[in-house]
Amino acid sequence: MMTLSQISARMGALVTAAALSATLLFAAPQAHAAANNSYYKAELAQPTTAKPELLRSVYxxxxxxxCRAPIASTAPKNMCVSIAREFGAVTAFTAGERVFTAEEIAACNGDNAKAIAKN
Structure with a gap:
């Protein structure tokens, strides 16, 4: 037979486990969603006052x-080209952990951007 102190200790552990599970259940998806909102990151040469724009299926x-956007089912170079076309010259661009080189950024901003977007 369990004593009252043993029952209290087990109930305390159960309540703690339930609280921790509930916290993880709600916090983990929110952290994931926050991370998804900034998969693509672009720095522009000039500030913009443009409203959020739907580009390549994401805002x-x-x-x-x-500029920030969640992950999309498009190649990073295509997203970079789209951002440059819509918001102006891009000076830096990342897609997740990938940092674009100076040549890739020039391609986003250049005359050949249309050809790159089609690839």
Whole structure:
């Protein structure tokens, strides 16, 4: 037979485990969603006041010279080209952990951007 203190200890452990599970259940998806909102990151040469724009099936939001968008089913180079066309010259671009080189950024901004977007 269990004593009252043993029952209390087990109930305390159960309540703690339930609280921790509930926290992880709600916090983990929110952290994942927050991370998804900034998979693509672009820095613009000039600030923009443009409203969020639907580009390549995701909304791109810009504030000043910083633009952010969640992951999309498009190649990073195509997203870079789309952002440059819609919001202006891009000076830096990342897709997840991938940082674009100076040559890739020039291609986003260049005359050959249409050809790159089709590839």
């Amino acid at each position: 791109v939001r810009c504030e000043g010279t910083s």
